[in-house]
Every structure is written in C-alpha cells, then in structure tokens.
Amino acid sequence: MPVEVGQQAPDFTLYNTEQKEISLKDLTSKSNVVLLFFPLAFTGVCTKELCSARDDISKYQKLNATIVGISVDSLFALGKFREEQKLPFDLLSDFNKDVATKYDSLYEQFPKFGLKGVTKRSAFVIDKQGVVKYAEVLADASKVPDFDKIKEALENCGQ
Numbered sequence: 001m002p003v004e005v006g007q008q009a010p011d012f013t014l015y016n017t018e019q020k021e022i023s024l025k026d027l028t029s030k031s032n033v034v035l036l037f038f039p040l041a042f043t044g045v046c047t048k049e050l051c052s053a054r055d056d057i058s059k060y061q062k063l064n065a066t067i068v069g070i071s072v073d074s075l076f077a078l079g080k081f082r083e084e085q086k087l088p089f090d091l092l093s094d095f096n097k098d099v100a101t102k103y104d105s106l107y108e109q110f111p112k113f114g115l116k117g118v119t120k121r122s123a124f125v126i127d128k129q130g131v132v133k134y135a136e137v138l139a140d141a142s143k144v145p146d147f148d149k150i151k152e153a154l155e156n157c158g159q
Contacts, residue, residue, distance in 0.1 A: 002104045002135070002137065003102075003103050003104060003124065003132055003135055004132065004135060005132050005133060005134065005135055006131065006132065007131070007132055008130050008131060008132075009024060009028075009124065009126040009130050009131065009132050010024075010099075010102040010103065011023065011024045011025050011130070012024050012098070012099040012102065014070065014092035014093060014094055014099060015075050015092065015093055016075065016090040016091065016092055016093075017075050017076075017078050017079035017082050017090070017091055017093075018079075019075065022068070022090055022092055024126065024130070025130070027066050027068065028126060028127070028128050028129070028130050029128070030066065030128075031064045031065055031066045031128065032063065032064055032065045032066070032125065032126065032127050032128055032133075032154055032157045033065065033066050033067075033068060033124075033125070033126045034053075034060065034065050034066070034067045034068070034123065034124070034125055034126075034150060034154070035068055035070060035103070035122075035123065035124040035126065036049065036050065036053060036067065036068070036069045036070070036122075036123055036145065037069075037070045037071065037094075037100060037103065037105045037119045037120060037121065037122040037123075038050065038069055038070070038071050038119060038121055039071065039107075039110065039118045039119050039120070039121060039141050040071060040072075040073060040118060040119075041071060041073045041077050041078055041080075041081035041091075042077075042081055045121070045141065045142055045143075045144065046071075046121075047085060048144065049121070049144045049145070050069055050085060050087055051085055051087075052144070052147060053067050053069075053087075053089070053147070054085065054086065054087050054088060054089075056147070057088050057089070059151065060151075060154070063151065063154040063155060063157075064154075064157075065125075065154050065157075066089070067089040068089060068090050068091075068092055069087070069089065069090070069091040069092070070091070070092045070093075070094050070099060070100070070119065071091070071093070071094065071119050072093075072094055072095055072097055072100065072117060072118060072119050073093060073095070074093055074095055075091075075092075075093035075095075078091040078092075078093055079091075094119065097117050097119075100119045100120070103122060103124065103137075104137060105119055105120040105122040105137055106118070106119060106120060107119075107120055107141075110141070111140075111141060112141075120137055120138060120139070120141070121137075121138045121141055121143065121144065121145065122135075122136060122137040122138065122145070123135075123136045123145035123146075123150055124136075125150055125153040125154055125157065127157040128157070133153045133154075133156065133157055134149060134150055134153035136149070136150075
C-alpha cells in the first residue's frame with residue numbers, strides 16, 4: 001500500500017554506516033526529514049542523485065531538514081560509498097527490505113540485471129510531527145526525484 005501525503009509516516013529503525021541505530025522518530029524530534037530511497041550504491045544515477053543533495057546541503061539545513069539515504073546495500077558498502085562521495089548525511093542499510101516494503105519502494109524485479117528486491121528511487125518529506133508532506137516513487141530508475149518539489153514541501157513544513 002503506497003505511503004500518501006497527509007498520513008503518518010511509517011516509523012523505522014535502521015543502522016547507519018557507523019553501525020549506529022537511527023530511527024525516524026528520533027530524526028523527526030529534531031527536524032523535518034527527507035528520505036531518499038535509492039537502488040544501489042556506486043551506480044551512476046544514484047551517485048548523481050545523492051551528490052545533488054550533498055551539493056545543496058546548506059539549502060536543506062536552512063529549511064530545517066535532515067536528509068537520509070536508504071538502500072538495500074550493506075552498511076559496509078554504503079560506508080565506502082558515503083566516504084568516496086563525501087556525503088554529509090547518513091546512509092541507512094535496509095538490507096532486510098523491511099522499510100522499503102513499508103514505503104512501497106521496492107522492485108519485485110529490478111529493470112536491470114534480473115535483481116530481485118532492489119529499492120525503488122523514491123523521495124519522502126516528513127515533518128516534525130511525522131506526517132508525510134511529499135511522496136514520490138519512481139518506476140523508472142534512470143530518473144531522479146524532483147528536488148524543487150521536495151524543497152517546496154519543506155518550505156511549507158515550517159521550522
């Protein structure tokens with residue numbers, strides 16, 4: 001079932017690349033949150049997407065937003081990817097695919113390589129009350145989320 005604007009975001013707890021548990025509840029207690037689900041670390045479009053968020057990090061900070069990237073990669077692969085790309089935000093491993101399933105952001109069959117259970121490229125803006133303010137799930141993995149609409153949703157969240 002898709003996660004829709006106006007509903008309470010499904011809570012979760014995942015490990016980041018420093019092997020520390022991060023929960024949505026903890027994140028929303030401090031700021032608005034941008035969840036960026038991405039298919040696979042070290043791939044061209046995923047690198048472009050996350051580096052775009054990295055390069056615009058000051059804008060997200062001004063909008064009182066914490067960015068979090070989520071994929072089914074292991075936290076060790078994500079750690080190397082985060083280090084190489086100098087990403088200033090957490091990458092979380094949804095290796096067991098529980099969170100991607102909750103957010104209806106999982107391919108049964110990834111369009112390339114015949115892989116099963118790869119994260120769909122998706123973006124969600126969640127305000128400090130845990131309410132979804134923006135939801136975009138892309139069927140085409142070669143596309144990136146609409147970052148202008150993400151920022152617009154954040155502007156409407158308030159500080």
